[in-house]
Amino acid sequence: MALALVAQEKLGQNYLYESEGRYHSLLLEENGERFLAYRRAWREREEKLEPGDFPLSLDLALNNGCAFSCVMCPAPRRREKTRPLMAPDSLIKKILAEAQERAIPAMTLGLASEPLMNPRAPQYIAWARRAGIMDIRLGTNGALLTDDCLKALIDSGLTRLEISVDATKSETYAKIRRGGKLETLLANLERFWALRAQARQKTPLLRLSFLRLPQNEGELEPFIELYKDRADMLSIQNPIWFPESELSPPEPEAGFSFTPCPQPFQRLGILADGSLWPCCSWRGEKLLADFNLNGKGTDIGGVWNSARFQGLRASLRSDEPPEACFSCRRATTASPSPARIP
Numbered sequence: 001m002a003l004a005l006v007a008q009e010k011l012g013q014n015y016l017y018e019s020e021g022r023y024h025s026l027l028l029e030e031n032g033e034r035f036l037a038y039r040r041a042w043r044e045r046e047e048k049l050e051p052g053d054f055p056l057s058l059d060l061a062l063n064n065g066c067a068f069s070c071v072m073c074p075a076p077r078r079r080e081k082t083r084p085l086m087a088p089d090s091l092i093k094k095i096l097a098e099a100q101e102r103a104i105p106a107m108t109l110g111l112a113s114e115p116l117m118n119p120r121a122p123q124y125i126a127w128a129r130r131a132g133i134m135d136i137r138l139g140t141n142g143a144l145l146t147d148d149c150l151k152a153l154i155d156s157g158l159t160r161l162e163i164s165v166d167a168t169k170s171e172t173y174a175k176i177r178r179g180g181k182l183e184t185l186l187a188n189l190e191r192f193w194a195l196r197a198q199a200r201q202k203t204p205l206l207r208l209s210f211l212r213l214p215q216n217e218g219e220l221e222p223f224i225e226l227y228k229d230r231a232d233m234l235s236i237q238n239p240i241w242f243p244e245s246e247l248s249p250p251e252p253e254a255g256f257s258f259t260p261c262p263q264p265f266q267r268l269g270i271l272a273d274g275s276l277w278p279c280c281s282w283r284g285e286k287l288l289a290d291f292n293l294n295g296k297g298t299d300i301g302g303v304w305n306s307a308r309f310q311g312l313r314a315s316l317r318s319d320e321p322p323e324a325c326f327s328c329r330r331a332t333t334a335s336p337s338p339a340r341i342p
Contacts, residue, residue, distance in 0.1 A: 016207075017234045023205055027159070031134045038105040038135070046262035049317055054304055057106035057135075057267040058099060059280055062087050062118035064272050068141055068179040072211065074244035074282050075112065086118050087272040091293060092127065095270060098300050100131035110139035110162075111269050111280060117144070122152035129157030137162055138204075143180050145188040150195050158204040161192070162235075166211045168222040175215050193230065207233035213247070241331040242282055250331065258326055260316045268304060276303060278312060283328040287312055 004018060018024075027035045042056055064085045069076040099107070107128050109115040115138055118124075128136050138153070142163040145153075153161060165185065167173035173182035192206065208231045210216075210223045220236065227234060241249045261279060269277030269284075274294035277284045291303045303309060315321055 015236045017236070019228075019232050022202070022232050023160070026202055026205070027135060034105070035134060042266060045265040049260055049262065049265050049313070051265040051304065051309075051313060054102045054104065054301055055266065055268040056104070057108060058095065058104060058300070059108045059111040059267055059269040059277075060087070060092075060095070060115075060124075061111040061113045061269075061271045062092075062109055062115045062121055062124065063113055065117050066114035066141070067117070067143070068114070068177050070177050071175070071215065071246040072213065072239050072242075074242040077244045085272050086120075089120075091270075091272075091274055092124055094293065095300070096127055096131040096133075099128070099133060102301065104133060106135040106137075107133050108137040108139065108267075108280075110137075111271065111277070112282060113272070114141055114144070116140050116149060122149070122156040122158075125153070125156035125158050135159050139164070141177060141180060142185045142188050145192060147191060147195070150188075150192050151199075153204060154196055154199050154201060160207055160233075161204040162207040162209065163189070164209050164211065165223065165227075166209070166213070167216050168219045168226060172216050172219060176211075176213060205232040207231065207235055209235035209237055211237045211239055213239060238332065240281065240283075240328060253330070256330055258321055258329055260321065261325060261329065264309070264313055264316065268300060278309065281328050283324045283331075287322060287324060 004021075024035075024039075038056065041052065045051065045056070066073075066075055109121060109124070115121050121138065125136055125138065136158055137160040138158055139162040142165075163185070164177070166176050167182060170182045173180065173185075189206075196202075196204075208223075208227050210220055212220065224234065239247060241247050243249075263279035263281075264284075267279070269280055270293060271277070274292045275285075276288040276291050276293065278287050288303065288309065290308060291298055291306070293300070293303075312322060316325060
């Protein structure tokens with residue numbers, strides 16, 4: 001099985017490897033020219049920093065919680081300040097109605113949260129599929145992937161199941177992903193492979209990710225060796241430092257030059273309470289604070305084309321980007337070259 005580098009974030013924060021072109025070949029076979037147009041538009045928006053008239057992808061938080069207390073995440077220190085919340089069906093239906101009307105191509109479940117804590121996650125994926133969304137991703141820590149959950153996800157129409165691993169040793173996993181056990185995750189992965197094969201389906205494709213951290217130094221190559229012949233995709237990532245996390249801030253880079261982030265031109269984040277982010281980063285949480293989809297007369301298209309959002313994008317293209325965006329880019333611990341996968 002051959003793994004090839006198919007995507008590289010501009011600052012080297014993320015390197016994505018794909019096995020035998022499975023993602024592109026499967027979605028092209030199913031969707032034809034619509035899929036090709038979606039991927040062209042994604043690349044063009046990254047290169048030209050032009051937003052079009054609607055996002056290409058929506059990132060949804062189905063709830064606001066996670067049972068883990070990971071060292072790189074700011075959520076654990078905020079947990080006592082927030083009450084548990086599940087996204088209401090009314091919000092999901094409103095989002096999907098507009099997504100269907102505008103033929104949005106992609107959606108990700110799991111913004112700043114563990115989506116499987118919402119037991120209706122597979123149902124929402126099925127709704128999204130019926131709404132015509134062709135590329136549906138779910139990002140999870142994998143702890144809640146019971147047989148029933150896995151069967152529901154496989155039957156739901158999910159395109160990509162993305163699981164964070166970050167370790168090959170149990171003690172390392174316990175230090176990074178506190179609250180979880182590597183043995184549980186490994187057992188869930190084996191069940192996923194068995195159940196997907198039993199269902200005779202190619203989807204959801206499985207992406208496993210490894211976040212390079214001081215705690216897991218020396219485990220990247222064993223991770224690659226373990227999964228290069230079984231995962232459909234491998235994502236090798238470098239962390240973004242958040243002040244509320246337990247990571248040490250990166251050393252300031254001499255001669256740092258700001259590179260605009262393409263996310264506000266491609267995607268829109270929607271939290272379980274209807275509030276909005278212009279990207280997937282915690283640092284962007286206040287940049288669209290005036291908007292909430294639960295507000296009367298507020299819709300995705302209106303927010304996307306609002307003067308506030310257009311002003312945010314203009315500042316990203318300028319010599320004076322928003323402080324939140326500047327600090328996010330500067331806080332990215334980039335590697336000089338991609339990982340080597342034999």
